Amino acid sequence: MRILILGATSAIAQAYARRRAPGSDFVLAARREDRLAAIAADLKASGASSAEVFVTDLAAMERIEEGVADLRARFGAIDEVIVAYGMLGEQAAAEQDLAQARALIDSNFTSAALWVLALLKGRAENTPLTIVGIGSVAGDKGRAGNFVYGSAKAAFDRFLEGLQHKYDGSAVRIVRVKPGFVDTPMTAGIEKGGPLWATPDRVAADIERAVAKRRRVVYTPWFWWVIMMIIRHLPWFVFRRLKI
Amino acid sequence: MQQQVSSWGRLRRVPHDVARPAFLDELRAAASAEGGARLCFGMGRSYGDVCLNEGGRLIVTDRLDRIMAFDRERGVLRAEAGLTLDRLLRVTVPQGWFAPVVPGTKFVTLGGAVANDVHGKNHEHVGTFGAHVNAIGLARSSGEVLTLSPQENTELFAATIGGLGLTGVILWVELRLTAIRSAMFDTETLAIDDLAGFFRLAEESRDWPYTVAWIDCLAKGGATGRGLFTRGRPAEGGGLDVHRAPRLAAPLDAPGFLLNAHTIGLFNAAYRRRPFVLGAKRVHYDPFLFPLDAVADWNRLYGRRGFFQHQSAVPTAGAFETVRELLELTAESGEGSFLLVLKLFGDEPSPGVLSFPLPGATLALDFPNKGESTRRLLDGMADVVLAAGGRLYPAKDATMSGAAFRAGYPDWRKVEAQRDPKIMSDFWRRVTAEAA
Numbered sequence: 001m002r003i004l005i006l007g008a009t010s011a012i013a014q015a016y017a018r019r020r021a022p023g024s025d026f027v028l029a030a031r032r033e034d035r036l037a038a039i040a041a042d043l044k045a046s047g048a049s050s051a052e053v054f055v056t057d058l059a060a061m062e063r064i065e066e067g068v069a070d071l072r073a074r075f076g077a078i079d080e081v082i083v084a085y086g087m088l089g090e091q092a093a094a095e096q097d098l099a100q101a102r103a104l105i106d107s108n109f110t111s112a113a114l115w116v117l118a119l120l121k122g123r124a125e126n127t128p129l130t131i132v133g134i135g136s137v138a139g140d141k142g143r144a145g146n147f148v149y150g151s152a153k154a155a156f157d158r159f160l161e162g163l164q165h166k167y168d169g170s171a172v173r174i175v176r177v178k179p180g181f182v183d184t185p186m187t188a189g190i191e192k193g194g195p196l197w198a199t200p201d202r203v204a205a206d207i208e209r210a211v212a213k214r215r216r217v218v219y220t221p222w223f224w225w226v227i228m229m230i231i232r233h234l235p236w237f238v239f240r241r242l243k244i
Numbered sequence: 245m246q247q248q249v250s251s252w253g254r255l256r257r258v259p260h261d262v263a264r265p266a267f268l269d270e271l272r273a274a275a276s277a278e279g280g281a282r283l284c285f286g287m288g289r290s291y292g293d294v295c296l297n298e299g300g301r302l303i304v305t306d307r308l309d310r311i312m313a314f315d316r317e318r319g320v321l322r323a324e325a326g327l328t329l330d331r332l333l334r335v336t337v338p339q340g341w342f343a344p345v346v347p348g349t350k351f352v353t354l355g356g357a358v359a360n361d362v363h364g365k366n367h368e369h370v371g372t373f374g375a376h377v378n379a380i381g382l383a384r385s386s387g388e389v390l391t392l393s394p395q396e397n398t399e400l401f402a403a404t405i406g407g408l409g410l411t412g413v414i415l416w417v418e419l420r421l422t423a424i425r426s427a428m429f430d431t432e433t434l435a436i437d438d439l440a441g442f443f444r445l446a447e448e449s450r451d452w453p454y455t456v457a458w459i460d461c462l463a464k465g466g467a468t469g470r471g472l473f474t475r476g477r478p479a480e481g482g483g484l485d486v487h488r489a490p491r492l493a494a495p496l497d498a499p500g501f502l503l504n505a506h507t508i509g510l511f512n513a514a515y516r517r518r519p520f521v522l523g524a525k526r527v528h529y530d531p532f533l534f535p536l537d538a539v540a541d542w543n544r545l546y547g548r549r550g551f552f553q554h555q556s557a558v559p560t561a562g563a564f565e566t567v568r569e570l571l572e573l574t575a576e577s578g579e580g581s582f583l584l585v586l587k588l589f590g591d592e593p594s595p596g597v598l599s600f601p602l603p604g605a606t607l608a609l610d611f612p613n614k615g616e617s618t619r620r621l622l623d624g625m626a627d628v629v630l631a632a633g634g635r636l637y638p639a640k641d642a643t644m645s646g647a648a649f650r651a652g653y654p655d656w657r658k659v660e661a662q663r664d665p666k667i668m669s670d671f672w673r674r675v676t677a678e679a680a
Binding site: 009011032034035038039041042045046047185188189191 | 245264266267268269307310311312313314321324335
C-alpha cells in the first residue's frame with residue numbers, strides 16, 4: 001500500500017500516518033526537508049516498510065503536473081492520497097490584504113483541487129485509488145468569523161463531492177473529512193480546552209475508520225455533524241445574532 | 245500564548261507564556277529565543293514545581309515525540325525529548341524490547357525521565373533511568389547545540405541527568421533498551437504483618453529484579469508497616485502484546501470530603517483483602533508496573549485543592565527506625581491517603597549529580613492538601629529524613645526548604661554552575677534563593 005501525503009508535516013497527517021504505518025510505503029510531500037526526514041524516520045521506526053521524502057511547495061500551482069510526473073517516475077503507482085495541507089490564515093487580515101486572501105484560497109482550494117485532478121489524469125484505468133480530502137466544518141456555513149478560509153474549504157468539499165458522483169461505482173474512492181476544532185500548530189493562536197477540542201490522533205482514528213469502512217463523508221469528532229446540522233438550519237433572524 | 249498551568253499535584257495554577265514547538269528546529273529556536281527565564285515541560289507528571297516557571301516561558305514538548313532511530317538488533321532507540329514511555333512501549337514491545345527503567349506511570353517523556361533521573365521497581369538491579377542513556381542532545385540559550393554522553397561533554401552530561409531541565413533544552417535522548425521475551429511478568433504477592441516483615445522479605449527477594457511494597461498508612465502500634473509485598477520478574481512466555489489506553493477517567497474534581505481517614509481506611513482494608521491478591525500470578529506489564537495509569541487523571545480525585553506527595557530516600561543504616569518514625573508520624577496525623585509505597589534502593593550509582601536514589605529505602609505517599617496542617621506534617625517528615633541523612637525527591641516535592649534541599653544534595657552547586665543562564669524553574673528559585 002503506497003500512501004502519498006500532501007502536507008505530511010501537518011499534525012493530522014502525522015497522526016494518520018502513524019496509525020497506518022505498519023506495512024505501508026509512504027511518500028511524504030511538503031516544503032521542509034528536515035521536518036519530512038524526521039517524520040519519515042519516525043514512520044519507519046513505527047513499522048512503515050518505507051517512507052520517502054518529496055520536497056515541494058504544494059501551493060506552487062504551475063509545478064503541479066510536473067510534480068505528479070516526477071512522483072510517478074520515482075515511486076510508481078499511488079494507492080491512496082491524503083490532501084492534508086492548508087492554512088487557517090486570519091480573516092481580518094485577508095479582508096484587507098488581497099494577496100493574503102488569495103494565498104488562503106489557493107492553498108485550501110485551488111492548488112488542492114489541481115493536485116487531485118493531476119493525480120487522476122493519466123493514471124492507469126481501473127487501478128484502485130483512494131483520495132482523502134481534509135476539509136473543515138468551517139466549510140459547512142458561511143460565517144463572519146472566517147468565511148475566506150471557510151469558503152475555500154467549502155469549494156474543495158464541493159469539488160470532491162463532484163468527483164464522488166463522477167467516480168461512483170469505480171475503483172476511485174473519495175473520503176471527505178470534516179474536522180472541527182483540532183489541537184494542532186495551525187490553531188496555535190486560539191484559546192483551547194473544553195469538550196469541543198479534539199487531538200490530532202482522535203481525528204486520525206476517525207479518518208482511518210472512515211477509509212476502512214468506505215465512508216463518503218466523515219465529521220470528526222462525530223458531534224460536529226450535529227452541531228453543523230443545527231447551525232446550517234438556524235433561521236436567519238437567529239443566525240444573524242450569533243458572533244461566530 | 246498566556247496560559248495557566250498546573251503540575252500533577254494541582255496545588256496552584258500558574259500563569260506562563262506557553263510555546264509548543266512541533267519540530268526540532270522550532271525547539272532549538274525556542275531554546276535560544278530572546279526573552280527571559282524559560283523551562284521545558286513534558287507531560288506535567290511531576291507533582292510540585294520542578295516543571296513550573298511562574299510568569300516566565302514554558303516550552304511544552306509534547307509534540308516532539310518522534311523516534312529518530314530504532315536499532316532493532318541492538319535495542320538502541322533515539323527519540324525526540326517529548327516521546328512518552330507510553331508510545332515508546334507501543335513501538336518497542338512488539339519487537340521484543342522494553343524500557344530499562346520505568347517510573348510508576350508511562351505518561352512521562354524521555355526528557356522528563358532524564359531531567360528527574362527517574363527510578364523504577366527494579367532500581368536495585370539496574371539503577372536509574374540515566375544509567376541507560378547513551379547520549380543526549382542539548383540546546384543552550386546561547387544557540388549552541390551539544391551532544392552529551394559519558395565520553396563527550398561529560399560534566400554537562402552528569403549535570404543534565406537528574407538536572408531538572410536546568411542545563412539546557414533537551415532535544416533528544418538515546419536510550420539502551422532491555423530485551424524481553426514477553427510482555428508478561430511472573431509475580432508473587434505476599435502479606436507483611438509489620439515493618440520488620442517488609443525488611444525481611446526485601447532481603448529475601450534480592451534476586452527478584454522488581455520489588456515494591458504497599459503499606460497501610462493508617463496502621464498503628466505493632467501493626468505499623470502492615471501491607472503487601474510484590475516481587476516480579478519478566479516472564480519467558482505470554483506474547484508481546486502492548487498495553488491499552490486507560491479505560492476509566494476521573495471526569496470531574498472529586499469533592500474534598502470524599503477522601504478522609506474513614507474512606508481511606510475502608511479502601512486500604514478492601515485493597516488488602518482483595519480476593520486472589522496473594523500468591524503467584526503471571527500479569528501483563530501494564531497493571532504490574534503502571535497500576536495508577538488505569539484511571540486517567542486520577543489526580544483529580546484529590547479535589548480542587550490538590551495534593552502533596554512525600555517521597556524520601558534514607559540510607560540503609562538506620563532505615564528501619566527512620567521508616568518506622570515516618571509511618572508513625574503519618575498514622576498519627578490521619579492525613580495519609582491510599583497508597584504508601586515502600587521499597588529498597590540498590591547501590592547502583594547514577595551518572596547524575598542530582599540523582600535522587602541512594603542505597604537504602606524509599607517511601608512515597610500522597611496527602612490531600614488540607615492547608616497548614618498538611619504542610620506542618622510534611623515539614624516534620626522532612627526533618628526526620630534529613631536527620632537520618634536522607635533526602636527528598638524534587639520531582640515530587642512542593643514544600644521542602646532550601647536548607648533541606650542543599651543538605652540532601654550537597655553537590656547542587658555543580659548543577660548551578662552548569663545551569664543555562666536563561667533557564668529557571670520555580671523549584672530551583674525556591675531551594676536556591678537564600679543560598680545565593
